[in-house]
Amino acid sequence: METRATRVALTIWSALVVLFLWIPLALIMLYAFNKSNVESWPITSFSTHWFHAAWTAEVRTALWLSVRVGLIATGIALALGSMAAFGVARFRFFGRESISFLLVLPIALPGIVTAIALNSAFVAGNITLSTWTIVTGHATFCVVVVYNNVLARLRRSSPSLLEASQDLGADGWQTFRFVIWPVLSGALVAGGLLAFALSFDEVIVTYFTAGAQNTLPLLIFGYIRLGQQLPVVNVIAFAMILLTAIPVLLAQRLVRDTGVTVRGAAAAAQAQQA
């Protein structure tokens, strides 16, 4: 329908935008092999030396904290998010609209608002900032991701499936095991992977809810801000780009197979920064 010229122009534009997105990522992968510790271009000599040098105790501690926080926050999000989605999808009750609005709100709020709100709440409640306050902060946006994924799935699955299962004599557990679980498992895995990826990369809220500890993003933030250890940052960047690609591609596959909408993907991605 579009003229040939339009099609060509749109194709070229799209190729340029994709290049704009990817050239910086390709560059950081190259910098990881920079032998010099001065990050200037062009890179004069290459080495894999920094890959050993980056595995310091500081990096290991931060990585381990990030993994723990991510796993716990994802666990909380899976439990609370799927239950909330069930409640909102299945029952009509007073305040239902408000609850679904309040659940989604953290991803529409500017990150600094969530951050200062949590920080003020912890300080006012005399709660010492610790691993658990970081987990609490991360759970606020991880819950949304799981909630959105599960809700989208429940809305598309027909309630008559449950009625049919009951009519055929299945008890509550059997209905859950053989009807609900097969329908939901894809959404839960996809939601869980996305939630973990979000938590693993979060820095805006984490800075305000962490005590003395460093998660991996906080450690990198410190390095970049002070201009220290930049070769180490390059190597971590290299590893993180490769490692985050794996769960995302996996989740992408699951989402495609199970048909979660653009809304789910965008909202999940949004929550990353919220």
Added chain:
Amino acid sequence: MDPFTSEVRHIWNVDNYRLLWDTSAYHSIAFRTIGIAAAVTLADAILAFPLGYFMARIAGGRSRAFVFVAVLLPLWSSYLIRVYIWRLILNHDGVLNWTLQKVGLPAANIGYTNWAVWLIFTYIWLPFMVLPVYGALERVPDSFLEASRDLGAGGWTTFRRVVLPLALPGVIAGSIFTFSLTLGDYITPLLAGGASSQFIGNVVYDSIGTQQTPFAAAFAAVPLVVMGVYLLIARRLGAFEAL
């Protein structure tokens, strides 16, 4: 704040908001934050719309899937890393100046300026605009375009009177993300901006651990109110269905 014990006293009043209202430095910070957020949103819309159109109506199945993943993946690579790499690119001895020099152009020293902040935000939030715009354009039925042509509309008229109004909710939905995310950020201005790139978030960030926290909370109410108004307008324009 108590001047003797320097502990934060909890008294209900509007002093913090009055300080905000009376100090012109805070006005310029607020306007800079909102202005750059708007500029980022505009730039992302301009970059994303043709790409979304390409994905929805021109690309075949395979190239669409490829572009989709190519847009989605950068979103998931670390935020800090993406800010950091732009710092390396925009440095005076970075890739940008090297390339400009090779093609015989004068060096562009935009590192650590508001331009850098704008460019980096545009880069980082671009996928958030592409996805809803693509979603909205994909839902425009072919038959509408055929009907428009049958009724004698040219390509431009069809675009302006049929495609654009139908895709607008998608653009607005994307703009909620790009606008809100820029509004609430302090990392990029801190890492890649200059002395005059302070955002609202930076004032809040600097206040943590000091006695200024109540004032910071008052300042954080500004993006909250701006987003509230923005969301109300967006709902009016039907953006929520396009999310």
